[in-house]
Amino acid sequence: MLSKNYSKNVNARSAIRELFEYSKARAAEIGAENVFDFSIGNPSVPSPECIFEAAEDILENEDPVKTHGYPSAEGIPAVRKAIAEELNGRFGTDYTEKNIFMTIGAAAAVTLCIRAVSDPGVGDEIITFAPYFPEYGVYARSAGVKLNVIKPEIESFQIDFDELEKALSEHTRAVLINSPNNPSGAVYSEETIKKLAALLLEKQKEFGHSIYIISDEPYREIVFKGFSVPYVPHYYDNTLVCYSYSKAMSIPGERIGYVAFTDRCEDADIILRVLGAAARDLAYVGVPSLYQEVIGRTTGATADLSVYQTNKDILYKGLIDAGYFCVEPGGTFYAFPRSLEPDAVAFCEKAKKFELVLVPGDGFGCPGHFRIAFCQPTGKVERSIEKFRLLAEAYGK
Amino acid sequence: MLSKNYSKNVNARSAIRELFEYSKARAAEIGAENVFDFSIGNPSVPSPECIFEAAEDILENEDPVKTHGYPSAEGIPAVRKAIAEELNGRFGTDYTEKNIFMTIGAAAAVTLCIRAVSDPGVGDEIITFAPYFPEYGVYARSAGVKLNVIKPEIESFQIDFDELEKALSEHTRAVLINSPNNPSGAVYSEETIKKLAALLLEKQKEFGHSIYIISDEPYREIVFKGFSVPYVPHYYDNTLVCYSYSKAMSIPGERIGYVAFTDRCEDADIILRVLGAAARDLAYVGVPSLYQEVIGRTTGATADLSVYQTNKDILYKGLIDAGYFCVEPGGTFYAFPRSLEPDAVAFCEKAKKFELVLVPGDGFGCPGHFRIAFCQPTGKVERSIEKFRLLAEAYGK
Numbered sequence: 190m191l192s193k194n195y196s197k198n199v200n201a202r203s204a205i206r207e208l209f210e211y212s213k214a215r216a217a218e219i220g221a222e223n224v225f226d227f228s229i230g231n232p233s234v235p236s237p238e239c240i241f242e243a244a245e246d247i248l249e250n251e252d253p254v255k256t257h258g259y260p261s262a263e264g265i266p267a268v269r270k271a272i273a274e275e276l277n278g279r280f281g282t283d284y285t286e287k288n289i290f291m292t293i294g295a296a297a298a299v300t301l302c303i304r305a306v307s308d309p310g311v312g313d314e315i316i317t318f319a320p321y322f323p324e325y326g327v328y329a330r331s332a333g334v335k336l337n338v339i340k341p342e343i344e345s346f347q348i349d350f351d352e353l354e355k356a357l358s359e360h361t362r363a364v365l366i367n368s369p370n371n372p373s374g375a376v377y378s379e380e381t382i383k384k385l386a387a388l389l390l391e392k393q394k395e396f397g398h399s400i401y402i403i404s405d406e407p408y409r410e411i412v413f414k415g416f417s418v419p420y421v422p423h424y425y426d427n428t429l430v431c432y433s434y435s436k437a438m439s440i441p442g443e444r445i446g447y448v449a450f451t452d453r454c455e456d457a458d459i460i461l462r463v464l465g466a467a468a469r470d471l472a473y474v475g476v477p478s479l480y481q482e483v484i485g486r487t488t489g490a491t492a493d494l495s496v497y498q499t500n501k502d503i504l505y506k507g508l509i510d511a512g513y514f515c516v517e518p519g520g521t522f523y524a525f526p527r528s529l530e531p532d533a534v535a536f537c538e539k540a541k542k543f544e545l546v547l548v549p550g551d552g553f554g555c556p557g558h559f560r561i562a563f564c565q566p567t568g569k570v571e572r573s574i575e576k577f578r579l580l581a582e583a584y585g586k
Numbered sequence: 587m588l589s590k591n592y593s594k595n596v597n598a599r600s601a602i603r604e605l606f607e608y609s610k611a612r613a614a615e616i617g618a619e620n621v622f623d624f625s626i627g628n629p630s631v632p633s634p635e636c637i638f639e640a641a642e643d644i645l646e647n648e649d650p651v652k653t654h655g656y657p658s659a660e661g662i663p664a665v666r667k668a669i670a671e672e673l674n675g676r677f678g679t680d681y682t683e684k685n686i687f688m689t690i691g692a693a694a695a696v697t698l699c700i701r702a703v704s705d706p707g708v709g710d711e712i713i714t715f716a717p718y719f720p721e722y723g724v725y726a727r728s729a730g731v732k733l734n735v736i737k738p739e740i741e742s743f744q745i746d747f748d749e750l751e752k753a754l755s756e757h758t759r760a761v762l763i764n765s766p767n768n769p770s771g772a773v774y775s776e777e778t779i780k781k782l783a784a785l786l787l788e789k790q791k792e793f794g795h796s797i798y799i800i801s802d803e804p805y806r807e808i809v810f811k812g813f814s815v816p817y818v819p820h821y822y823d824n825t826l827v828c829y830s831y832s833k834a835m836s837i838p839g840e841r842i843g844y845v846a847f848t849d850r851c852e853d854a855d856i857i858l859r860v861l862g863a864a865a866r867d868l869a870y871v872g873v874p875s876l877y878q879e880v881i882g883r884t885t886g887a888t889a890d891l892s893v894y895q896t897n898k899d900i901l902y903k904g905l906i907d908a909g910y911f912c913v914e915p916g917g918t919f920y921a922f923p924r925s926l927e928p929d930a931v932a933f934c935e936k937a938k939k940f941e942l943v944l945v946p947g948d949g950f951g952c953p954g955h956f957r958i959a960f961c962q963p964t965g966k967v968e969r970s971i972e973k974f975r976l977l978a979e980a981y982g983k
Contacts, residue, residue, distance in 0.1 A: 442875025478839025
């Protein structure tokens with residue numbers, strides 16, 4: 190007799206998982222090169238050479254007991270210091286190792302931040318914006334707080350401030366943003382961040398308590414020409430930055446990320462320990478030690494991310510030319526066009542006839558849209574344009 | 587305004603952490619070689635060479651995108667298969683990859699098992715036995731279940747079955763055992779495991795629902811001459827084995843472990859998915875990928891663990907000769923003698939005068955005892971005997 194809680198949904202298949210299985214079966218039938226599987230958001234480029242060099246050098250030359258030893262809960266001080274200095278060089282911040290808490294990827298960072306700013310079972314709320322990464326819902330529920338999802342602003346995927354203002358209440362503990370965004374690829378403009386900061390400052394005063402911004406930034410390094418990602422702590426003191434090296438370094442399997450906060454953040458003096466207490470509840474123990482050391486030596490380097498720019502240019506132009514409506518992705522490796530019928534699930538089903546494997550926006554809280562993960566070889570993206578065109582034609586475009 | 591839940595205790599220092607700080611300060615005063623710090627249970631021997639060879643070979647010769655890519659939630663199938671086959675060779679089991687769920691160390695394994703067999707807020711209980719690893723209390727509370735701690739059987743650190751029988755009730759979801767044991771070093775005999783299995787079988791019938799054994803076995807490979815560790819699934823079908831490579835391979839920082847269960851375990855067909863659902867709640871995403879692959883190639887190898895046997899022999903004899911009562915450790919790198927006054931905290935304070943840094947048993951649910959973590963160079967263990975003797979003399983022994 191297992192947990193009722195965890196047993197009840199074991200037979201429910203996730204939409205993305207089903208697509209993965211479909212795609213695999215279809216590839217066996219007609220060859221992988223003929224299936225345009227845009228369902229999975231895994232980095233498609235190798236890690237930078239410095240990652241391999243650093244790992245091998247540490248394995249060969251450092252004390253093995255130390256290399257593979259327990260790191261402290263908040264992370265290795267020298268690694269946190271290296272990250273702090275790298276960020277200071279880029280953003281003009283004044284971080285030290287006391288402002289950095291290492292995490293097992295951005296998923297852990299976001300989970301710990303949600304728990305660090307809220308309490309379970311007392312009506313606390315975290316606000317986020319559709320379209321959004323569906324795991325946010327899992328993390329909030331598991332933390333015993335409500336995820337209040339603001340409906341999408343589908344003309345630009347910026348923020349609908351009227352809706353946000355209505356949703357903010359004395360229950361709001363944090364606003365969780367994700368820019369560059371999965372699944373839309375949208376980047377919040379400086380104007381958006383400034384308006385958000387101003388509104389939250391006003392609401393902090395009105396409610397008499399702090400409202401944090403949890404800024405989930407795993408795609409910060411994948412930004413396209415003509416776009417830039419404002420550094421949120423410059424605009425709002427109570428910001429917890431959640432970062433992961435998964436996408437920038439192409440090391441999603443190694444689970445290395447961090448939370449960063451400035452000294453101007455409220456309760457900055459105890460945030461490390463509060464995050465540590467939350468991590469202890471989740472049995473995290475510590476972040477894998479070899480790759481922490483690797484990151485300590487390489488932070489700031491990235492994989493060759495230029496393929497994502499190339500793919501985005503080809504795909505975006507191809508979609509627009511074929512008659513799709515799509516907000517131009519400012520970053521990430523996702524595009525999120527409107528489906529050509531209101532039911533995105535039906536649309537994605539129809540797309541399979543053209544060997545296009547796409548994810549309906551419904552799971553991201555944004556029906557009527559679909560996600561294209563274009564972290565694929567450029568040749569495949571190029572060949573897919575004809576398929577998208579034929580799909581549009583089937584809808585009379 | 588941070589979480590009340592996690593902020594309230596941030597200024598409480600853990601006893602072990604305080605000892606660590608004390609020891610560091612004392613080492614600065616009189617030299618590290620003169621401080622006998624037996625407080626921290628970190629492996630003291632290097633990882634086996636095969637770990638380094640496997641890591642370097644994978645880094646140099648495998649597809650980097652795959653090496654560092656996302657593993658699936660339950661782990662890499664080929665790695666789970668390698669572990670299954672290794673276990674089958676040793677224990678005559680019939681595991682396949684479908685019986686193995688990879689975890690971020692044993693801490694995660696135990697946490698996931700607690701959650702997999704219980705539901706929060708409905709009175710579910712997990713039973714364990716003092717002395718016990720204090721994080722069990724954190725994992726249970728965080729899962730919303732009660733940890734019911736059976737008082738220690740201090741003559742042998744086996745199980746007090748009268749107390750266990752009284753504690754078992756319809757609320758009991760699992761019995762959590764840890765043999766070889768941290769902190770006592772005790773190994774449950776075959777007789778103990780047989781009696782435990784018989785009692786639980788009877789109680790399963792009486793209450794009409796399964797009671798799992800969660801067998802936390804990170805020290806399985808560190809077993810001393812004259813002792814052997816019964817393989818619990820041979821005696822009891824509803825067993826979830828929690829393992830970690832941290833101690834056997836000296837890689838605690840890499841966070842690699844697993845849960846194993848046989849096909850005879852109740853609900854075996856959905857356990858993987860139930861564990862996966864629990865892991866999703868905790869934002870685990872997956873187990874670090876490079877070291878999963880490393881373990882897939884090396885599982886079954888161990889570091890040179892002979893130093894722990896040597897240290898145990900020297901220390902145990904020294905303690906007995908000096909007049910301490912101590913159950914002979916059958917494994918691990920811990921001894922857990924009785925303190926020479928009832929208040930183990932006062933005793934450990936007094937021990938500092940002899941430069942011995944020891945952990946009071948109170949935190950392990952076993953007052954009147956103290957833990958010696960003898961994962962230290964043998965020379966230091968040898969030199970400590972005189973210190974233990976002087977300490978005993980100070981108590982008139």
